[in-house]
Amino acid sequence: MGKYAVAVLMLFVSALSFAQDNASVAPLSKDSADACYQSGVDLFSDGRYEEAVIMLKKAAESGHADAQYDYGLCCFNGNGIAEDKDEAVVWFRKAAFQGLPVAQYTMGNCYEYGDGVEQSSESAVEWYMLSAGQGYADAQAALGIAYYSGVGVEQDNQIAAEWFRRAAEQGNADAQSYLGTFYANGIVVQQSGYKAALWYQKAADQGHPEGLYNLGYCYEFGVGVDWDEDKAMELYEAAASAGLAVAQLDLALYYIERDNLGDDETALEWLYAAVAQDYPDAQYLLGRLYYEGRIVGKDQERASRWFAMAAAQENTEAQCDLGFCYLTGQGVRQDVEIAVRWFVKAAELGNVRAQHNIGVCYYEGLGLEQSYEEAVKWFTLAADKGYPDSEYYLGVCYNNGQGVGKNRSTAVKLLRRAKKGGCKEAAEALRILSE
Numbered sequence: 001m002g003k004y005a006v007a008v009l010m011l012f013v014s015a016l017s018f019a020q021d022n023a024s025v026a027p028l029s030k031d032s033a034d035a036c037y038q039s040g041v042d043l044f045s046d047g048r049y050e051e052a053v054i055m056l057k058k059a060a061e062s063g064h065a066d067a068q069y070d071y072g073l074c075c076f077n078g079n080g081i082a083e084d085k086d087e088a089v090v091w092f093r094k095a096a097f098q099g100l101p102v103a104q105y106t107m108g109n110c111y112e113y114g115d116g117v118e119q120s121s122e123s124a125v126e127w128y129m130l131s132a133g134q135g136y137a138d139a140q141a142a143l144g145i146a147y148y149s150g151v152g153v154e155q156d157n158q159i160a161a162e163w164f165r166r167a168a169e170q171g172n173a174d175a176q177s178y179l180g181t182f183y184a185n186g187i188v189v190q191q192s193g194y195k196a197a198l199w200y201q202k203a204a205d206q207g208h209p210e211g212l213y214n215l216g217y218c219y220e221f222g223v224g225v226d227w228d229e230d231k232a233m234e235l236y237e238a239a240a241s242a243g244l245a246v247a248q249l250d251l252a253l254y255y256i257e258r259d260n261l262g263d264d265e266t267a268l269e270w271l272y273a274a275v276a277q278d279y280p281d282a283q284y285l286l287g288r289l290y291y292e293g294r295i296v297g298k299d300q301e302r303a304s305r306w307f308a309m310a311a312a313q314e315n316t317e318a319q320c321d322l323g324f325c326y327l328t329g330q331g332v333r334q335d336v337e338i339a340v341r342w343f344v345k346a347a348e349l350g351n352v353r354a355q356h357n358i359g360v361c362y363y364e365g366l367g368l369e370q371s372y373e374e375a376v377k378w379f380t381l382a383a384d385k386g387y388p389d390s391e392y393y394l395g396v397c398y399n400n401g402q403g404v405g406k407n408r409s410t411a412v413k414l415l416r417r418a419k420k421g422g423c424k425e426a427a428e429a430l431r432i433l434s435e
Contacts, residue, residue, distance in 0.1 A: 028062040037067040044070075049080030060091060068095035069103045076115070085116035096127065104131035105139040112142075112152075121152030132163065140167035141175040148178065157188045168199065173208035176200070180214055184223065193224030204235065209244035212236075216247075240270060245279035252285065256295060264295040280313035287318065291330075300331030311342065316351035319343075323357065327366070336367035347378070356382040356390045363393065363402075372403025383414065388421030396429065408433075 028036060040055030053074050059067035072091030075084045089110055095103035108127035111120045125146050131139030140163045146153050147160035161182055167175035180199035183192045197218045203211025216235030219228045233254075239247035248270045255267035271289075274282035287306030290299045304325045310318035323342030326335045340361055346354030359378035361368045368374075376397050382390035395414035398407045412433065418426035 028059065033059045033062040033064040033067070036062070037064050037070075040067065040070070044074075044079070049074070051080075053080035060094070063098075065095045065098040065100045065103070068092075068098070069100055069106070072103075072106075085110075087116075089116035096130070099134070101131045101134040101136035101139065104128075104134075105136055105142070108139065108142060121146070123152075125152040132166075135166075135170075137167045137170040137172040137175070140164075140170075141172045141178075144175055144178060157182075161188050168202070171202075171206075173203040173206040173211060176203035176206075177208055177211040177214060180211070184214070184218075193218070195224070197224030204238075207238075207242060209239045209242040209247070212239035212242065213244055213247045240273070243277070245274040245277045245282065248274035248277075249279065249282045249285065252282070267295065278313075280310040280315040280318065283307075283310035283313075284315050284318040284321075287321065291321070300325070302331070304331030311345075314345075314349060316346040316349045316354065319346035319349075320351055320354040320357065323354065327357075336361075340367040347381075352382045352385045352387045352390075356387050356393075359390060359393060372397065374403075376403035383417075386417075386421065388418045388423040388426070391415070391418035391421065392423045392426040392429065395426065399429075399433070 027033070036055050037059040040052045040059060043049075043052035043055060053071065056067050056071040056074065060071040068091045072088040072095065073079070074081050075091065076088035077083065089107070092103050092106050092110065096107045104127050108124045108131065109115070110117050110124075111127060112124035113119065117123075125143065128139045128142045128146065132143050144160045144163035144167060145151075147156045147163065149155070161179070164175040164179045164182065168179045176199045180196045180203065181187070182189050183199065184196035185191065189195075197215065200211050200215040200218060204215045205211075212235050216232045216239065217223065218225050218232075219235060220232035221227070236247050236251055236254075240251050252267045252271035252274065255263040255270070271282055271286060275286055283306050286296075287303045287310065288294075289296050290306065291303035292298070304322060307318045307322040307325065311322045319342045323339040323346070324330070325332050326339035326342065328334065340358070343354045343357045343361065347358050355378050358368075359375045359382065360366070362371045362375035362378060364370070376394065379390040379394040379397065383394045391414045395411045395418060396402070397404050398414060399411035400406070412430070415426045415430050415433070419430060
């Protein structure tokens with residue numbers, strides 16, 4: 001915590017210059033500043049934003065912390081005054097230096113998202129620390145997320161859990177949902193489906209989308225609660241209606257797989273809702289539907305466009321399918337080199353199908369200089385993950401001595417694994433070897 005103590009000291013030393021700024025304006029008395037601030041709040045509540053801004057700024061210039069914060073909000077959102085995030089930060093900072101927890105938290109938000117200041121996750125954490133130290137629940141939850149994700153601070157699940165617990169006990173729904181996930185997965189706490197469902201329920205009761213979704217999962221699989229598929233669907237739909245893209249996608253998949261009359265329209269409604277949020281998994285699914293001609297007309301050009309959108313967001317399945325489109329010229333102009341580039345992107349992110357495809361490209365000399373040795377390397381990566389087609393190719397390489405020492409027993413072992421995984425070519429290869 002030493003580095004944060006230094007950061008806090010620096011922040012409060014800097015506050016001296018702001019105190020001097022405030023002193024340059026003839027201040028109202030405390031009672032007058034309070035009255036001016038309350039007048040601004042009342043005017044704002046009545047929708048008289050321009051008049052409210054005048055009163056709030058007057059109180060803010062007299063050093064009223066709440067007025068400084070609220071005037072900053074008006075600048076930030078453009079209420080009664082032209083939107084100006086840089087100016088907003090000036091006033092948030094003044095209020096934060098006076099110790100207003102919500103202002104300190106908001107400064108953290110500004111640094112986290114780069115609003116009115118240069119983005120800095122480290123600075124965001126410093127401000128969250130100040131606010132959380134005063135018991136501000138939203139800042140405590142934000143700190144928990146920072147420690148859990150390792151953004152702006154060294155990753156530490158133990159510290160994350162402590163901040164989530166503090167915020168959750170104050171009713172913060174984000175923290176309640178995260179704490180439920182810690183219990184569900186046994187992250188630095190003893191795994192407990194019951195406690196997971198309990199915290200998810202608390203978040204869901206507040207309409208928290210992730211809490212609703214996670215509680216739905218609990219009911220679908222009987223985790224910590226009695227199994228209840230109808231209740232699960234009710235919760236999933238509530239999460240989807242609240243705008244959670246993953247819930248919208250799951251509902252789309254549910255209705256597609258049911259394959260009942262009238263379900264296709266409902267499936268597409270939920271799928272398009274997720275796509276509208278630029279959710280890559282939904283973009284990929286829509287691409288697959290166009291590619292296969294399932295519940296929408298078959299259209300390989302549209303399929304490739306949706307694959308490209310999802311691929312740009314590092315959906316590895318989309319990257320792999322887009323590569324295949326370029327390899328075969330489906331929906332796009334055939335370009336083997338572009339195909340290989342997409343396969344490599346997906347393979348480097350761990351996609352086993354892409355790793356296999358690179359192996360095939362090396363084996364056949366498609367877009368890459370033919371090399372059995374390189375092919376074996378990529379086939380081995382995929383085969384070690386149980387990919388049947390790579391087990392087949394690797395078996396062929398061992399049988400023929402291509403890129404690896406000839407070894408019939410290893411070849412047979414690999415071909416049997418491939419056959420067990422459903423590879424028809426492996427079954428035929430084994431038949432030929434047995435003759």
